[in-house]
Amino acid sequence: MAEQKNPLTTPSPNADTTIVPPGSPHTHTEQPSGGHGGAFPPFESHTFLSQLIWLALAFGLLYYLMSKVALPRIEAILGERSNRLSSDLGEAQRMKTEADAAGAAYEQSLREAQAKAQGIAQDTRNALSAEADAKRKALEAELNQRLAASDATLRARTTEAMGNVRSIAGETASAIVERLTGQAPDQATLNRALDAMPATH
Amino acid sequence: MAVSIDPIHQFELQPLVSLGHIGNQQLAFTQSALYMFAAVGIIALLTIVATSGRAVVPGRLQALAETLYEFIADTVHQATGADGKRFLPLVFSLFMFVLILNLLGMIPYAFAVTSHLIVTFGLALVVILTVVIYGVAKHGTHFLGVFVPSGVPKPLLLIMVPIEIVSFLSRPISLSVRLFANILAGHIALKIFAFFVVQLLVAGAWGVLSPLPLALTIALTALEFLVAALQAYVFATLTAVYLADALHPGH
Numbered sequence: 001m002a003e004q005k006n007p008l009t010t011p012s013p014n015a016d017t018t019i020v021p022p023g024s025p026h027t028h029t030e031q032p033s034g035g036h037g038g039a040f041p042p043f044e045s046h047t048f049l050s051q052l053i054w055l056a057l058a059f060g061l062l063y064y065l066m067s068k069v070a071l072p073r074i075e076a077i078l079g080e081r082s083n084r085l086s087s088d089l090g091e092a093q094r095m096k097t098e099a100d101a102a103g104a105a106y107e108q109s110l111r112e113a114q115a116k117a118q119g120i121a122q123d124t125r126n127a128l129s130a131e132a133d134a135k136r137k138a139l140e141a142e143l144n145q146r147l148a149a150s151d152a153t154l155r156a157r158t159t160e161a162m163g164n165v166r167s168i169a170g171e172t173a174s175a176i177v178e179r180l181t182g183q184a185p186d187q188a189t190l191n192r193a194l195d196a197m198p199a200t201h
Numbered sequence: 202m203a204v205s206i207d208p209i210h211q212f213e214l215q216p217l218v219s220l221g222h223i224g225n226q227q228l229a230f231t232q233s234a235l236y237m238f239a240a241v242g243i244i245a246l247l248t249i250v251a252t253s254g255r256a257v258v259p260g261r262l263q264a265l266a267e268t269l270y271e272f273i274a275d276t277v278h279q280a281t282g283a284d285g286k287r288f289l290p291l292v293f294s295l296f297m298f299v300l301i302l303n304l305l306g307m308i309p310y311a312f313a314v315t316s317h318l319i320v321t322f323g324l325a326l327v328v329i330l331t332v333v334i335y336g337v338a339k340h341g342t343h344f345l346g347v348f349v350p351s352g353v354p355k356p357l358l359l360i361m362v363p364i365e366i367v368s369f370l371s372r373p374i375s376l377s378v379r380l381f382a383n384i385l386a387g388h389i390a391l392k393i394f395a396f397f398v399v400q401l402l403v404a405g406a407w408g409v410l411s412p413l414p415l416a417l418t419i420a421l422t423a424l425e426f427l428v429a430a431l432q433a434y435v436f437a438t439l440t441a442v443y444l445a446d447a448l449h450p451g452h
Binding site: 040041042043044046047048049050051052053054055056058059061062063065066067069070071073074075076077078080081084 | 209212213214220223225226227228229230231233234237238240241244245248249252255256257259263266267270271289290291293294297298316317318319320323324327381385
């Protein structure tokens with residue numbers, strides 16, 4: 001075993017010369033312990049301590065950097081982003097609610113205005129029709145009054161005319177009787193004859 | 202030419218700075234260590250520099266970092282429940298470390314750190330030690346409930362408890378060997394098939410067959426990218442599952 005030979009044959013001051021052996025014709029000088037070219041590098045146990053030390057240093061440094069700097073920072077970034085997202089979503093939700101409320105209020109006032117406008121239109125229509133009704137009624141009353149007045153006049157004239165008919169008939173009858181008999185009938189007989197006549201209308 | 206033929210050559214550690222010996226252990230800053238720190242740098246770039254703006258609307262890199270975070274956070278949450286969040290940095294670090302090292306290994310001529318068993322075993326050891334230490338500290342002897350499946354008749358426990366113990370002890374081994382073997386085998390297979398192309402091309406008339414291993418190499422490359430990501434995910438998921446035991450020892 002070449003690596004066991006090293007500490008025995010070469011004391012530590014000469015360590016460098018064992019790493020790159022000067023005369024090893026069949027290998028290419030990278031064999032750390034020299035002499036045996038057929039060794040399988042991962043199983044060369046004389047390199048283990050060195051590798052473990054460097055591994056511990058490198059991995060220790062990595063662990064320190066990750067646990068103290070990198071991961072807290074990334075976690076903070078992710079936390080801040082999710083906070084930001086949820087607060088932004090909340091804000092958007094709030095704004096949407098406000099917009100909905102404003103929309104509802106607008107609808108409401110629109111409905112009220114429509115109702116008001118309809119009310120005004122209805123009132124105006126009612127007032128106008130009432131006024132027209134009143135005028136029409138007044139006109140009708142006046143017309144009825146005039147009609148009644150002219151009716152009364154007509155009736156008075158008719159009565160008057162009918163009264164005249166009796167005296168005319170009496171005079172005519174007395175004249176006819178005088179011409180026929182040569183003697184005028186007395187007024188009483190004439191009245192009796194006139195009364196016997198049926199009323200002619 | 203001898204170097205490129207050898208499919209094992211790519212796994213050799215090349216010391217950049219030698220630091221001497223302790224016993225028979227050779228200490229050196231190798232390219233493996235360089236890749237580890239490069240991975241740490243890349244991860245820091247991705248998760249720290251890219252998020253430095255703390256933008257509410259993320260850019261591409263920040264979105265990638267956030268996606269990775271949420272992915273691992275979901276995995277940990279599903280496996281361990283709400284109180285597993287304390288282990289998120291560990292699982293996230295393991296996932297990113299393994300993922301970036303695997304992906305760095307996919308760059309041509311680059312070195313795959315996770316193809317070394319001792320590295321993956323070291324990572325698995327971190328997981329298991331965390332499970333045991335946290336489990337014992339939090340639950341005391343009650344942590345031994347891990348080995349006693351609930352709802353099993355008493356006589357069966359004679360068989361079940363040893364099985365559970367063996368299963369528990371084999372976790373770090375299976376965790377580390379799975380990752381190591383996948384990456385190692387993938388890289389060896391890629392190297393071998395890619396070298397078939399070259400061998401066929403220099404073999405005269407056989408050269409007409411060279412598109413076959415080339416197509417296979419391309420397909421394998423795609424597969425290796427899948428394996429690189431999948432093994433990182435498997436490592437992280439199993440870590441989360443094992444950590445769930447530390448949080449809730451009674452099955």
